[in-house]
Amino acid sequence: MIVHMSTPEARPFLRGSQLNWLARYVLLREHLAGSEQSLLEVGSGHVGVSCIVPHTFVGVDVAFESVPVRSMLPFAYDGTRLPFRDGSFHTVISMDTLEHLPASRREAFLAELLRVAATRVIMGSPTSTGTAVAHADDPVVRLVQKLGMPEPQWMHEHDEFGLPRPSDVEAALDVVAGQAWRWRSIPTTNDLINLLAILTDLTPGTLATTSVFLEGYPAEVEAWFRASTFGPCNRKVYLLEAHDARAPLVDLTSVDSLLGALVCPRCTGSLAIHGLSMNCVLCGTAYHTDARQVTRLTLP
Numbered sequence: 292m293i294v295h296m297s298t299p300e301a302r303p304f305l306r307g308s309q310l311n312w313l314a315r316y317v318l319l320r321e322h323l324a325g326s327e328q329s330l331l332e333v334g335s336g337h338v339g340v341s342c343i344v345p346h347t348f349v350g351v352d353v354a355f356e357s358v359p360v361r362s363m364l365p366f367a368y369d370g371t372r373l374p375f376r377d378g379s380f381h382t383v384i385s386m387d388t389l390e391h392l393p394a395s396r397r398e399a400f401l402a403e404l405l406r407v408a409a410t411r412v413i414m415g416s417p418t419s420t421g422t423a424v425a426h427a428d429d430p431v432v433r434l435v436q437k438l439g440m441p442e443p444q445w446m447h448e449h450d451e452f453g454l455p456r457p458s459d460v461e462a463a464l465d466v467v468a469g470q471a472w473r474w475r476s477i478p479t480t481n482d483l484i485n486l487l488a489i490l491t492d493l494t495p496g497t498l499a500t501t502s503v504f505l506e507g508y509p510a511e512v513e514a515w516f517r518a519s520t521f522g523p524c525n526r527k528v529y530l531l532e533a534h535d536a537r538a539p540l541v542d543l544t545s546v547d548s549l550l551g552a553l554v555c556p557r558c559t560g561s562l563a564i565h566g567l568s569m570n571c572v573l574c575g576t577a578y579h580t581d582a583r584q585v586t587r588l589t590l591p
């Protein structure tokens with residue numbers, strides 16, 4: 292029986308959070324200091340880091356399957372060069388996105404994360420060491436098939452390009468970090484807890500039960516994840532810090548600063564608000580915001 296274990300310092304999770312989201316994000320929280328007004332998540336999906344932080348952030352993804360959370364300023368974009376000026380954001384994070392790119396594009400992707408960051412980048416990805424079990428998703432794939440459930444899209448994407456090897460990711464980090472950044476691996480939730488979280492989340496009807504824990508006992512849930520970094524862990528997470536931290540261009544308390552940091556994906560010209568769209572002052576391309584508040588920067 293659990294009675295009043297939560298402490299006053301407990302920070303609640305976004306309502307409706309899934310366990311596998313928290314397994315991915317909770318251990319990042321201690322590395323997000325200073326990012327409150329200037330945070331970019333690349334490959335955010337419609338929830339992203341909002342499951343652990345309440346403040347406004349910018350989310351970029353190829354597409355948004357569901358309506359993005361209210362705290363996100365969402366941009367749909369599928370290009371290789373991020374549409375922001377150098378040093379735009381205090382902190383840039385990208386979780387479980389690298390593996391969705393072909394191996395030939397991964398180093399350039401990491402370089403882009405660093406280019407638009409002023410102080411810090413946190414990057415995480417499932418990896419494979421090439422052993423007999425290709426990756427930790429395999430038991431989940433089998434269970435999903437046995438239950439006759441539709442397979443989540445990410446299962447196929449992992450297979451399409453192959454998971455990166457940790458040694459390849461770290462070699463790429465050495466290259467892109469150069470003399471300006473230092474990087475290190477940081478702890479993350481292990482394979483066992485990730486697997487249990489995914490199995491729980493995929494089982495119909497479990498959200499009603501898990502939400503009782505997540506809303507009533509967030510401190511305990513966070514402590515459980517923090518204690519679960521032992522043993523095998525396919526997901527690797529890296530913290531990169533600039534040797535000379537700069538003031539970011541973007542302060543999300545001011546929409547003007549975000550507009551000033553955005554550049555036209557077609558020509559890198561400045562963008563200006565023009566009625567209900569943003570127009571490039573150089574090439575004239577217009578970018579529109581849809582009914583879900585997603586601004587579409589993907590070029591036609």
Ligand SMILES: [Zn+2]
Pocket residue numbers: 555556557558559560571572573574575576
């Ligand atoms: Zn342009």
